[in-house]
Amino acid sequence: xxxxxxxxxxxxxxxxxxxxxxxxxxxxxxxxxxxxxxxxxxxxxxxxxxxxxxxxxxxxxxxxxxxxxxxxxxxxxxxxxxxxxxxxxxxxxxxxxxxxxxxxxxxxxxxxxxxxxxxxxxxxxxxxxxxxxxxxxxxxxxxxxxxxxxxxxxxxxxxxxxxxxxxxx
Amino acid sequence: xxxxxxxxxxxxxxxxxxxxxxxxxxxxxxxxxxxxxxxxxxxxxxxxxxxxxxxxxxxxxxxxxxxxxxxxxxxxxxxxxxxxxxxxxxxxxxxxxxxxxxxxxxxxxxxxxxxxxxxxxxxxxxxxxxxxxxxxxxxxxxxxxxxxxxxxxxxxxxxxxxxxxxxxxxxxxxxxxxxxxxxxxxxxxxxxxxxxxxxxxxxxxxxxxxxxxxxxxxxxxxxxxxxxxxxxxxxxxxxxxxxxxxxxxxxxxxxxxxxxxxxxxxxxxxxxxxxxxxxxxxxxxxxxxxxxxxxxxxxxxxxxxxxxxxxxxxxxxxxxxxxxxxxxxxxxxxxxxxxxxxxxxxxxxxxxxxxxxxxxxxxxxxxxxxxxxxxxxxxxxxxxxxxxxxxxxxxxxxxxxxxxxxxxxxxxxxxxxxxxxxxxxxxxxxxxxxxxxxxxxxxxxxxxxxxxxxxxxxxxxxxxxxxxxxxxxxxxxxxxxxxxxxxxxxxxxxxxxxxxxxxxxxxxxxxxxxxxxxxxxxxxxxxxxxxxxxxxxxxxxxxxxxxxxxxxxxxxxxxxx
Numbered sequence: 001x002x003x004x005x006x007x008x009x010x011x012x013x014x015x016x017x018x019x020x021x022x023x024x025x026x027x028x029x030x031x032x033x034x035x036x037x038x039x040x041x042x043x044x045x046x047x048x049x050x051x052x053x054x055x056x057x058x059x060x061x062x063x064x065x066x067x068x069x070x071x072x073x074x075x076x077x078x079x080x081x082x083x084x085x086x087x088x089x090x091x092x093x094x095x096x097x098x099x100x101x102x103x104x105x106x107x108x109x110x111x112x113x114x115x116x117x118x119x120x121x122x123x124x125x126x127x128x129x130x131x132x133x134x135x136x137x138x139x140x141x142x143x144x145x146x147x148x149x150x151x152x153x154x155x156x157x158x159x160x161x162x163x164x165x166x167x168x169x
Numbered sequence: 170x171x172x173x174x175x176x177x178x179x180x181x182x183x184x185x186x187x188x189x190x191x192x193x194x195x196x197x198x199x200x201x202x203x204x205x206x207x208x209x210x211x212x213x214x215x216x217x218x219x220x221x222x223x224x225x226x227x228x229x230x231x232x233x234x235x236x237x238x239x240x241x242x243x244x245x246x247x248x249x250x251x252x253x254x255x256x257x258x259x260x261x262x263x264x265x266x267x268x269x270x271x272x273x274x275x276x277x278x279x280x281x282x283x284x285x286x287x288x289x290x291x292x293x294x295x296x297x298x299x300x301x302x303x304x305x306x307x308x309x310x311x312x313x314x315x316x317x318x319x320x321x322x323x324x325x326x327x328x329x330x331x332x333x334x335x336x337x338x339x340x341x342x343x344x345x346x347x348x349x350x351x352x353x354x355x356x357x358x359x360x361x362x363x364x365x366x367x368x369x370x371x372x373x374x375x376x377x378x379x380x381x382x383x384x385x386x387x388x389x390x391x392x393x394x395x396x397x398x399x400x401x402x403x404x405x406x407x408x409x410x411x412x413x414x415x416x417x418x419x420x421x422x423x424x425x426x427x428x429x430x431x432x433x434x435x436x437x438x439x440x441x442x443x444x445x446x447x448x449x450x451x452x453x454x455x456x457x458x459x460x461x462x463x464x465x466x467x468x469x470x471x472x473x474x475x476x477x478x479x480x481x482x483x484x485x486x487x488x489x490x491x492x493x494x495x496x497x498x499x500x501x502x503x504x505x506x507x508x509x510x511x512x513x514x515x516x517x518x519x520x521x522x523x524x525x526x527x528x529x530x531x532x533x534x535x536x537x538x539x540x541x542x543x544x545x546x547x548x549x550x551x552x553x554x555x556x557x558x559x560x561x562x563x564x565x566x567x568x569x570x571x572x573x574x575x576x577x578x579x580x581x582x583x584x585x586x587x588x589x590x591x592x593x594x595x596x597x598x599x600x601x602x603x604x605x606x607x608x609x610x611x612x613x614x615x616x617x618x619x620x621x622x623x624x625x626x627x628x629x630x631x632x633x634x635x636x637x638x639x640x641x642x643x644x645x646x647x648x649x650x651x652x653x654x655x656x657x658x659x660x661x662x663x664x665x666x667x668x669x670x671x672x673x674x675x676x677x678x679x680x681x682x683x684x685x686x687x688x689x690x691x692x693x694x695x696x697x698x699x700x701x702x703x704x705x706x707x708x709x710x711x712x713x714x715x716x717x718x719x720x721x722x723x724x725x726x727x728x729x730x
Contacts, residue, residue: 068417089213089339090216090299090339091339091421092299092336092337092338092339092340092341092416093416093417093421095335095336095337095338095339095416096336096413096416096417097417099336099413103451103452103455104451118213120200120209120213120217121338121339123335124335124336124338125335126335127335127336128335128336140208143203143208147196150192150196151189151192151193151196151333152188152192153185153188153189154333154335155189155329155330155332155333155334156329156330156331156334156405156457157455157456157457158335158336163456164329164330164456164457165185165329166326166329166459166463166466167456167463168185169183169185169463169466
């Protein structure tokens with residue numbers, strides 16, 4: 001499960017983490033939230049409370065690796081932060097979910113990678129539209145930030161602003 | 170700057186390509202250092218090294234070097250030869266996906282090997298792992314007489330798109346794309362995750378039929394056509410849509426059910442196609458859409474300006490008289506030399522299956538000699554074939570006799586291309602950690618038993634494909650005769666299948682019956698051939714006799730007591 005004490009990289013730098021990821025099994029009383037409590041709810045939980053949660057600047061949601069982004073097509077713009085969980089780093093579904101949010105739904109909020117987040121995937125995450133990363137606690141953040149820029153050019157379009165090399169030649 | 174090198178009809182790296190590969194070497198060097206320092210765990214390093222073609226095998230690591238669609242030049246061959254001497258044991262292996270494999274590199278040396286490869290614009294990117302692998306095509310691309318259009322520019326565009334694709338580095342399973350642009354399919358495109366079939370549409374424009382869900386392995390499947398007549402600008406965006414659907418919906422709970430073929434079967438081809446279509450509507454016309462400039466830039470690399478105008482008739486007359494001088498040359502000409510689209514030229518296959526050598530293996534000495542042959546006779550270019558041989562694609566007919574003599578002295582002139590003694594064979598239990606059984610000694614036993622060329626020619630072309638395990642690297646399912654190594658209570662046994670076919674009339678072989686010990690295999694093959702010889706009608710090929718009779722008479726005779 002996401003480690004809330006872990007280091008956060010946001011927009012290419014080490015940042016303070018103000019958001020708390022709520023576990024699927026974790027009990028939380030949504031009525032008692034103050035404006036300074038920022039929480040990321042499991043998607044199912046968020047759906048149960050959609051009428052209350054939608055549009056709140058301090059409530060985000062997280063998708064697990066078996067929860068595609070399609071249901072968020074028309075509503076994602078009212079969600080400040082969408083996290084995508086990688087239960088193991090080798091489960092690559094989340095990359096496509098992020099791209100769906102960015103490319104299909106033009107989502108402009110924060111997309112945060114949570115779970116088994118490793119430096120050597122940082123470049124790929126970023127090109128797929130993630131802009132914040134909750135690192136696994138044993139990961140060296142300097143290595144992770146360096147890995148964000150493993151490649152300075154790209155052959156193909158992604159969800160970042162890079163154009164395929166063939167347009168530049 | 171025009172150099173001699175840059176006039177060769179192959180894709181030439183520019184500073185962008187070189188920068189990508191340089192950054193890759195730096196990245197991998199850093200990853201290896203962190204792994205060796207204990208900062209990256211074994212499990213986390215696994216996909217990193219695999220995406221760089223580095224397996225840990227039975228005796229040593231194995232490094233697979235990428236040869237995009239099988240095409241490379243003599244300078245690259247010489248560099249590879251030097252690498253096998255400096256970092257390995259002085260030989261290399263041609264794989265069934267047109268790549269090269271080093272069998273004995275040290276893990277610590279791999280970053281330096283990558284540096285060496287980068288110096289000749291080569292790499293090991295995505296030659297393994299659950300990502301998009303090397304795109305393959307016809308080994309005669311660009312010179313084949315039955316070609317609609319040269320498939321290599323499209324392969325190159327696919328190569329670039331798929332290289333370090335950020336979204337598809339951790340797919341459910343490996344992903345292989347083949348492009349076919351000929352009447353006779355030499356790319357086995359129906360047995361790939363995606364088979365791209367190049368066509369010309371009614372308006373005469375390039376278009377593609379997209380076939381999805383083929384593959385070998387545990388569950389061999391022939392692919393299905395899901396998108397006919399895709400206009401060329403959309404090739405990349407459509408492939409991306411297929412991959413995005415697969416990445417999200419492909420099974421990840423069981424690695425034996427994780428290939429796209431299982432997903433396409435489970436959903437049904439129509440439902441899968443509809444899902445892709447929906448995805449594609451979002452991304453169609455985005456920045457990955459190809460335009461005339463981008464395609465023409467790549468096409469220009471593959472146009473050969475080096476052909477001389479040669480009178481075919483006088484070349485042929487010369488060959489006729491040379492044939493009379495040497496029966497061996499005549500045989501080689503008939504079997505290993507193929508027609509070329511250009512008058513006065515021919516395609517030459519260098520045979521890498523001499524008896525007693527692992528099929529597809531060549532020594533550093535042979536590699537350098539072959540590089541010299543390429544320079545002298547074929548514009549400095551070479552191709553690896555998925556049959557594990559090497560092709561010189563642009564040889565003048567007037568040079569054939571001289572080339573043949575050199576091939577003879579290098580032991581790469583066995584006139585057996587496409588015959589029983591030219592098997593496809595994986596490295597098997599001698600090298601591979603996955604294998605259940607050895608495959609190289611089986612190939613050798615068959616080659617030893619069937620070494621009479623007249624008998625082999627009388628039998629006609631027969632594809633013998635040998636795999637050491639269910640992963641089917643030796644493509645046993647699609648051999649006319651397939652041999653699969655299995656483990657039976659700790660002993661190596663071999664299952665035989667008949668009737669597979671890699672061509673357009675694709676089929677998957679049927680299992681003959683209970684498996685055999687290694688010693689029994691040559692005799693079993695003999696019995697299968699006896700049935701064929703007794704039953705065939707005039708000029709009927711093995712595969713056709715099998716298709717007419719089915720497996721029953723073969724089974725009956727082989728297992729008769």
